[in-house]
Amino acid sequence: MSSTYVKEIGAAEFEQEVLAAAEPVVLDFFSTECPPCEALAPKFDAVAEQFAGKARFLKVFRQGNRELATRLGVTGSPTLLFFKAGREVAARMTGEDIKRTALKAAVEGMLT
Amino acid sequence: MSERYDVAVIGAGPAGLAAAIYAARARLRTLVLDESIPGGQVKTTHKVSNYPGFPEDVKGADLAAAFAAQAERFGAKIRRSVEITKHDLAATPKTLELDEEETVEARAVIVATGAKPRPLGVPGEDLFKGRGISYCATCDGAYFEDKDIHVIGGGNSAVEESLFLTQFARSVTVVHQFMELQAEPASVQEALANPKIHFLLGHEPRGFQGEAALERLEVEELATKERKQLRTDGVFVFIGMIPRTDLLRPYLPLAQGGYVETTDAMETKVPGLYAAGDIRVKRFRQITTAVADGTIAALAAQKYLH
Numbered sequence: 376m377s378s379t380y381v382k383e384i385g386a387a388e389f390e391q392e393v394l395a396a397a398e399p400v401v402l403d404f405f406s407t408e409c410p411p412c413e414a415l416a417p418k419f420d421a422v423a424e425q426f427a428g429k430a431r432f433l434k435v436f437r438q439g440n441r442e443l444a445t446r447l448g449v450t451g452s453p454t455l456l457f458f459k460a461g462r463e464v465a466a467r468m469t470g471e472d473i474k475r476t477a478l479k480a481a482v483e484g485m486l487t
Numbered sequence: 488m489s490e491r492y493d494v495a496v497i498g499a500g501p502a503g504l505a506a507a508i509y510a511a512r513a514r515l516r517t518l519v520l521d522e523s524i525p526g527g528q529v530k531t532t533h534k535v536s537n538y539p540g541f542p543e544d545v546k547g548a549d550l551a552a553a554f555a556a557q558a559e560r561f562g563a564k565i566r567r568s569v570e571i572t573k574h575d576l577a578a579t580p581k582t583l584e585l586d587e588e589e590t591v592e593a594r595a596v597i598v599a600t601g602a603k604p605r606p607l608g609v610p611g612e613d614l615f616k617g618r619g620i621s622y623c624a625t626c627d628g629a630y631f632e633d634k635d636i637h638v639i640g641g642g643n644s645a646v647e648e649s650l651f652l653t654q655f656a657r658s659v660t661v662v663h664q665f666m667e668l669q670a671e672p673a674s675v676q677e678a679l680a681n682p683k684i685h686f687l688l689g690h691e692p693r694g695f696q697g698e699a700a701l702e703r704l705e706v707e708e709l710a711t712k713e714r715k716q717l718r719t720d721g722v723f724v725f726i727g728m729i730p731r732t733d734l735l736r737p738y739l740p741l742a743q744g745g746y747v748e749t750t751d752a753m754e755t756k757v758p759g760l761y762a763a764g765d766i767r768v769k770r771f772r773q774i775t776t777a778v779a780d781g782t783i784a785a786l787a788a789q790k791y792l793h
Contacts (some may be wrong), residue, residue, distance in 0.1 A: 397694075406550075406626065406629065408526055408625065409625075409626045410523065410526065410530045410531055410551075410625075410626070411523065411531070411623065411626055412626070413524050414522070414523035414524045414567065414568050415509070415568070416568075417567070417568040418568050421586070422651075433704075435734065437630070438629065444630070448618045448619075448699040448700035449617065449618070450617060450618055450619050450627060450630045450631075450700065450701075450721060451616075451617040451618075451621050451623075451626065451627040451630065452626055452627060452630075454617045467617055467618075469616055469617030470616070470621075470622060470623065470626075471523060471531075471622075471623065472522075472603065472619065473678065474522065474570055475570050475586060476570060476572065476587070
């Protein structure tokens with residue numbers, strides 16, 4: 376489900392929404408029955424709000440987009456990928472221990 | 488003006504939530520903070536069979552939610568997905584800055600931050616984390632439908648999560664350094680009887696390799712020192728936990744392995760600062776023992792505050 380600052384996309388929109396985006400993109404692969412995904416969601420929303428207009432925050436539901444996950448080599452939820460000008464530009468973040476401050480720092484890194 | 492509490496509990500696992508239940512029922516203003524959602528390690532345990540009161544197995548996520556609901560029913564406030572960005576736990580009152588945005592005060596603090604999965608520390612592990620290597624079967628098991636995967640470890644978590652993973656994977660090979668499994672006999676028997684589970688005993692992981700995602704696990708047979716390359720679609724690591732005690736480092740000398748020494752009333756050397764659950768120096772770390780620690784810490788804090 377999309378929220379005010381985070382848009383949910385499907386594999387068909389990956390090319391346009393992520394690779395061709397003018398702004399840096401943070402993409403969150405999430406699953407259901409995934410407590411760490413539930414824990415990340417409010418942090419992701421908060422950081423998305425902070426960087427509104429500067430970076431795009433998207434999420435993609437893994438179970439509905441298996442092929443895209445396989446293509447990107449994503450095998451865990453949540454996984455955050457950082458794209459700029461169509462390329463991954465920062466280390467992925469994955470699992471239970473994604474801190475809001477670390478996510479914020481990574482986005483700041485993409486904006487410089 | 489910062490919000491004031493009698494007790495702040497850091498960590499919403501079994502220890503922290505048991506402490507919150509007792510503190511809230513003692514009519515102490517109780518705040519529970521967690522970087523994740525409540526439940527600690529229990530929330531990602533697929534089933535719990537040894538927690539008293541549940542004659543049938545209980546899903547870890549359900550048990551975690553029940554602990555949290557019970558604490559909230561008595562008035563404890565649980566803050567989810569919140570990060571402590573500054574703290575002074577030696578001051579009176581103790582202060583905690585949350586998400587760089589607000590500060591809360593508490594007269595007593597119970598630290599129950601638990602433990603996180605121990606990494607293997609072999610080459611390629613960081614690179615393939617989330618690209619084939621996982622530490623959470625409930626979170627990532629579904630990624631490995633009809634795949635051939637490996638589980639590293641031979642304790643309760645390794646064996647029980649292997650059983651869970653057979654719901655998805657075509658085969659699960661348990662790689663363990665010793666020639667015998669350390670898990671409870673009840674789980675071991677179930678695993679031995681499962682046709683999808685295979686065992687590679689007396690072997691240790693030495694490295695991970697692949698292109699975009701993990702493709703091979705390198706192991707060493709300890710008796711012969713022979714190295715072997717195993718084709719794999721995924722590796723789940725369950726080789727124990729390391730305590731999350733960074734928060735306490737400025738206030739207390741930590742014991743070997745990063746654990747915290749307390750009295751049998753869960754007191755640390757800092758007045759009004761308690762530690763409970765898996766972060767403590769102790770011999771056994773179970774849900775039941777965490778709950779006991781939390782109970783004691785809350786009762787001790789109650790005495791301290793009155």
